Amino acid sequence: MNGKLQGIIICGVTAACLVGVMAFLNSTSGKSDADSSSSSTAAVSSQDESVVILTKSSDDITSVKVSNEHGEYSVNKSESGKSTWSIPELGTLNANATAEASMISNLDGFKAKKLVEENVEDMSKYGLDKPTADLTVEYSDGTATTLHVGSVSPSNERYSYVSLDDEKTVYMVMGTKLSYYTDPVTAYANLTLLTKPSDDDWPDYGKETVTRKDLDYEMAFENNPNEIEGLSGQVMTEPIFSYLNITNSSATTHGMWGLTAQSCEVIAPDETAMKEHGLSDPFATVRLSGDGYDYTLKIGDPVYATAGDSSETTDTVSAYYCYFEGVKGVDAIYLVSADNLPWATIKAEDVITSLMTSNYLVDLKNVEVVYNGKKTVYEVESSGASTDTDSDGKTTAQVTKVTTDGKELDVDNFKTFYQYLMGCPTNEIYFTDPEGESYLTITFDRKDGKKDVMEIYKDSSRRSVVKLNGETSFRIQSTWVDTFVANMDRLLKGEAVDDNY
Known part of the structure; x- marks a missing residue:
């Protein structure tokens, strides 16, 4: 977007001369905007050429009737006389009240950028013989004015030509001001399908x-x-x-x-x-x-x-x-x-989360592992439960002792072992029931008497299937199981647990 500024003084003088010549030609040629639109360089006037073409206040509007390529509709003031509006053609749809009000206020002191031509003999050169849209503005005093929208100006596509009633005077109006009347009635529909509740008003999740x-x-x-x-x-x-x-x-x-x-x-x-x-x-x-x-x-x-x-x-x-x-x-x-x-x-x-189960270690009574028929039970003792928290909401409970077959294990090393267990991969859900018997079963026994059970079955040389609480749920890499079993041996020997698989 950065430009190079070269020869600024010479270019400035040249541009000023061109503007002067073009202004002179435009003021003396007598041609309309449509006739002169083929010119590749348009003159820029420093004077404000805008003209108000609808002089009455929007407060006096009672109805606006629109007819365009999409159909016909009207925006009507409520019978109470208050500044509320209705569009019958929307039927039962919720209306966008802001858009309705903006459409009306847009007509307050409605300005054209400039007057293009008076006493036009051929309105077709402005597309006004067959307008793309007509809007009839009705006022409380019983009068009405119809604005016709013609074609887009070839000299500046941001503007379109308009005329009023049966007059032969053509104006140029910014396209954004006209979009209210060239859009279909659906443009006035409220686009919120379901309102978002306030923070204190959320319904119970079903x-x-x-x-x-x-x-x-x-x-x-x-x-x-x-x-x-x-x-x-x-x-x-x-x-x-x-x-x-x-x-x-x-x-x-x-x-x-x-x-x-x-x-x-x-x-x-x-x-x-x-x-x-x-x-x-x-x-x-x-x-x-x-x-x-x-x-x-x-x-x-x-x-x-x-x-x-x-x-x-x-x-x-x-x-x-x-x-x-x-x-x-x-x-x-x-x-x-x-x-x-x-x-x-x-x-x-x-x-889904990466956790197959959500059992806090401090809430467990024991973790039972059965691998190829051999059972290992890790007994867990703790000084409380996960629900015990301090003023900052942090859990105050601590695991105080872990034993297996009467041997006391290093608590921190067991925590690492348990963390690896909880990280059993969940990136592939799976529903086909496995055949045969599980070769690894892990049971989490909680102090409250509840439990979660992971049963792992062979699926292929590289994959294993996991049933969680009796439901086939995941397929995992068998290397995770291999590392888990190796970690059981490391834990017993007091060696550091491996968290890679």
Whole structure:
């Protein structure tokens, strides 16, 4: 973006001369803006040529009727006379009150950049013989003015030509001021599909399910039965039970609240419209239900990003067509950014934590390991439980003693051993039940009488399958098991535990 400044004095003098010549030509040629638009260099006037073309106050507006290529609609002041507006053509859709008010206030002292030509004989050269949009502004005194929008100015594409009523005078108006009246009625729909609650008003979490055509399993999320520091308040219950990574999972578990669209596409869609947008048989369906609410989000066909030449690509999805159920005022097909739809791409491995179980060592009575029929039991003694905390919320309980077969082990070395055990890899979920008997079983016995059981089966020379509490859940590298078994021997000998596999 940095330019080179060369010969600034000479260029300045030359530019000033060119501007003077062009200003003279424009003032004496008598040609209209449309006739002279082929000129490659436009004159820049230092004078303000703007002109107010709608002189009445927006406070006096009672209705604005719009007709454009997308259809017809009107924005009407409420019968109470207050500055609230309604658009009948939105039907039951929630309206964007800010957009409605802005549309009206935009007409207050409505200015054109300049007057282009008076007494125009051929309005077609400005596209005003067949306007792209007409808006009729009705006032409380019974008068009305119609503004016609013509073609875009070839000399400056940021502006378009307009005229009033049956007059033959043409003005130039900034395109952004006209977009209110060239847009479809869907531009005035509220794009918030589900309002995000305030921090003190979140509903109790119920259950969320995610089904998708490209997955052979359903994902389900429910409240975490145990409050565990650093983990999400929810857990995955389908296709496996697993704790969730709070950072990676929050958009999936809570993204429904506050979900917004980037545009409204079809109001009150019929079966044909739903089918055309891939919503009669959606690619993905997300249901979130709980006490007092039941929401369903249908995710249909994708919309792909465009390349530099404006052609559609086939490798990057920018948005999806969606339909939302369970909330009043959103009966429409919306286009929602892919960034707001984690359910369209998320997999179970993306959100689960690396912990197969969440047992604090201080809460355990013992850890029992059975490897190829040989049992080893590690007895754990501690000075409290994980629920014992100080004023800063830190656990005050400590492991005081670990023994196996009557032999006391180094506590710190056992903690390292247990840390390796808790880090059993969870990067591949797996559902096919293994054959045969488990060759390694690890049981976590807690002081409260509850327990977790990991059963490990041979799958191949390099892979093993893990059943967690009787459910086939993961497939892991067999080298992890080899290192674990070797660490049992190191622990007994008082050698440092290896945390690599």
